[in-house]
Amino acid sequence: MIEFFSYIALGAGTGILAGLLGIGGGIVIVPALIFLFSMQGMAPDYVQxxxxxxxxxxxxxxxxxxxxxxxxxxxxxxxxxxxxxxGILIGTLLGAWLASKLSSEILKMIFIGFVYFVAAQMLFNIKPKPSRALPQSSGMLMSGGVIGVFSSFVGIGGGTLLVPFMTNCNVPLRRVIGTSAAIGFPIALAGSIGFIASGFGNAALPRLSIGFIYLPALLGIALVSMMTAPIGARLAHALPVSRLKKMFALLLIAVGTKMLLSLL
Known part of the structure; x- marks a missing residue:
């Protein structure tokens, strides 16, 4: 029960972040679940x-x-x-398959590097070139594919890549956040299918899991995050998002540093 209440608390914070910043919340969910799954004694080779x-x-x-x-x-x-x-669907399915072939240590290193990259983007608020616009169809397909692959590698809904991508193409910030939230759904759908297929039938995984998806954690996070996401969305239209992004960047640096120390 203690673990389940931890999943509920995680879901509450995740929902608010998803609505507020246009991210799926995976950048917070993944390190939190690694900690919780490790505490529960799950197989170290498959915790990530x-x-x-x-x-x-x-x-x-x-x-x-x-x-x-x-x-x-x-x-x-x-x-x-x-x-x-x-492009998102193709890249995410491919990324989920590739992630299943990599060790937990390699996936952690990829995640840590990604966390620091995103934190730097948010903290220094890098401005796009005024003349830059969204690419044509082939460019959008390729961009979606790259975002999909990395989303699977780090377990995110793509917002932490989509937000800077669209911002750099001069899409207005609040429209960026809303559009990123919408694109997170096909990323999550393709990624879920990929992680179920790649982990299906693995005897080392815990009971109540379907492939690489642990159902008790999914239930606790999903139930509450769906209720708190609209709160975050309302806040996004009322609060200074740039200041909130800097605060979130500092949180990411702390999370990345903790994970890095655990590898050393």
């Missing part, structure tokens, strides 16, 4: 894989709730969603 798969599955629910709220505010650019989704 379980955290990634469970994170992807939970983002299905978080992103759905978040995108509905942003759509109500008219902040989702469905033309961008339509153009980038094919």
């Amino acid at each position: 894989h379980l955290a990634l798969g469970t994170s992807m599955a939970s983002i299905l629910f978080t992103s759905l709730s978040s995108l509905r709220s942003h759509h109500a505010h008219g902040a989702v650019d469905w033309a961008i969603v339509k153009r980038i989704t094919p």
